[in-house]
Amino acid sequence: MFRKLVISVLIIVVLAGTYAGWQFFTANTAFPEKSKYLYIRTGHATWPEVSKSFHDSNLVKNPTALDLLATRWDVSEKLKAGRYELKQGMSLMDIARLLRNGTQAPVKLIITKLRTKENLAGFLGRKMEIDSADVINYLSNADSLQPFGFDSNTVMAMIYPNTYTYFWNASLNTIFDKFYTEYKKVWTEERRQQARNLGLTPAMAYTLASIVEEETTALDEKDTIASVYLNRFRKGMKLQADPTIKFAMRDFTLKRIYLKYLTVESPYNTYMNAGLPPGPICTPSLQTLDAVLQSPQTNYLYFVAKSDFSGHHVFSETYEQHLVKAKEFQKAQDIEQQKRAAAQDDIETPK
Structure with a gap:
């Protein structure tokens, strides 16, 4: 009888050990996603706080077993703040090792x-x-x-x-x-030299590129638009760049710049202030910066969007030429607004 009891106890111990090993070494994640992230904030890298995250979330199936493993492995002593990626199928051993080694996910x-x-x-x-x-x-x-x-x-x-x-x-x-x-x-030496050739510092070139970036998405005319602003800048003219008004008003949804907007008080209002604004109005692409640095020499002082709404512009050397093109675009804008208003009326009118 005693022998049978000993054998039974041994079997229970072996089964318990096997179960424990199964818990530690086999997949224990409890989420269906490919991975989830555990965030340990600076000043909170203690196991009680991290353990609470595991117990309160759906990260592992057996957080109590993870507590036991973390204690035996001294995870709490080596725990570091950071962002840790828990991948689906990880074992408790994998997770404990990840945290003990401080292997952050960038x-x-x-x-x-x-x-x-x-x-x-x-x-x-x-x-x-x-x-x-x-x-x-x-x-x-x-x-x-x-x-x-x-x-x-x-x-x-x-x-x-x-x-x-x-x-x-x-x-x-x-x-x-x-x-x-x-x-x-x-800012390689080549780009710095290009900026110097234009009479610009890197910060000034970047600021001009930010205006060009906001003016158009058409890469093939960014250098020409840059030449217009450079010509105005050199002549001491105000840049009169519409995107700077949007920036000054902090309203980037504006589709049309009306006269009433042009008097907004801001150092970024290039209708009121001469020269470049004090800083950039967006983060331009490298392509736009190079378009500015490699802008051609032109006599253009004005440009306006094409009346076909293609996103491109027409350029003029004189104000008289510009007025003709500007009126064409304004007329096209008015017609487009009337069409939209009529379409809205049709939608709202009961049938």
Whole structure:
């Protein structure tokens, strides 16, 4: 009888051990997605807090077994803040090893077009651990920006559309160091010389490129539009760039710039202020920047959108020529608005 009892106990122990091993070494994720992310905030890298995340979420099937493994492996002593990717099918051993080694999943920041410092702050706040308010403070702090050679007006000229890779809890200095590294790569000696030939600094060239970027999506005429603004700039004329009015008003949905908008008080209003605005109005593409730097010599001082709404423009050397083309476009705009209003009436009128 005693022998049978011992054998029974041994069987139970073996089965329990087998079950425990099965829990630790086989797939234990509880989500159907390809992967999920665990975020451990700075200052909260303690196992009780991380354990609560596992118990409160649908990340693993057996969070209690993970607690046991984390204790035996001293995970809490080596735990680090960060963003960790939990892939479907991972075992508890895989997860514990991931956390103990601090193997973070990097964040890819894909920057395309941003218009304001607030846009950048919001973007970083959504993608990174950083609070957007801290980003705004950083962008407004002369001491923070001085090492890069920018101020609170020109700082966006450091940001070039590209893909940047960081750890989720990277500091603001780390983030902007990488922005600045990309900025230096863009501004080769060849591009710097091209800017000098136009009488521009890199920041001025970037600011002009930002205006051109907002003026048109037609790559084949960006260099010509740039030549118009350069001609005005050299003659001391006001640039009178409609996109700067949208920026000054912080209303990027405007389709038509009316006379009443042209008096908005802002250093970015190029109808009221001569020269370039104090900083860029968006983050232009590298293609647009090169179009500015390689702009041809022309005598054009004016341009207006074509009346066929093709997205292209017609250029003029004199104001008289420009008025004719401008009236054609305004007439086309009025007709288009009338058509839209009529179509709306048809929709709203009971049949």
